[in-house]
Amino acid sequence: MHLYLVRHAQSCQNADMTGSWHPDDAPLTEYGKRQAELLAMRPDLQNVDAIYASTLLRAAQTAYPLAKRLNKSITLVDDAIERDTAIFGTDRGAMLQEVPCAVWREWTPRIVTDAETPEMLRERAKRLIDWITERSDDNGSVLLVTHCAFFGYPLRYLLHIPNDEPFAWKIDNCAVTHIELRPGDIPLLYCANDRGHLYAEEM
16 A cells, blocks of 8 residues: 655645644645645546545645545544644534535544643554555555644654654655555555645746
C-alpha cells in the first residue's frame, strides 16, 4: 500500500491571524487554500483510492480539492487530530458547509483536557495506521492529512523506528511524505517533506 502522509496547508493559526474560530481549529488562509489546490494537481495523487483527514477543519480543507477532483469522499478520523488538541473538531454542520464530501468514521464529540504523553501518542498513531491499512488493498494508495506535532508519531510507526531511537521530523505546510508499506518486507520511503508542487507558486 502506498501512503501519502500530508501536513495540512497554511492555517490562520500558522499565519498568526486572529478570528472567531477556536484556536485549535483554525481554518486555512487564502494562501493555504491555494496550497491545497496545488496539492490536488500532483500527478502521483491522481489515483488514490481513499482520502482521510483529521476532524479539524484545516485538515479537511486541505484534502478537499483533491477529493473534489477525484469525486471521492473524505473520511474524517479523530485519531489523526493534532497533539494535545482541546476539542474534537468542527461540528458537522459547519464542516459540511466548507467540505461537503466529508464523512465521519464516528461522531462522538470529546474534550481533550490533559496533555498526551508520548506513549499515548504512539498508541494513537498505531491505532490510526492499523485502522487505515486494514481497510486498504495491498496494492492501493491512500492520502492522510494530519498535523505537525502529531506527524512524527505515525511516521515512526510506519518506518519501524524504535521508541528509544532519537528522532525529529521537520514538516512544512502541505508537504508530502510518500511511504510504500510492503507486507512481510521493510517499508520504502519515496520522498519526505516534498513540497515541489508548491514551488512554482513561490517563485
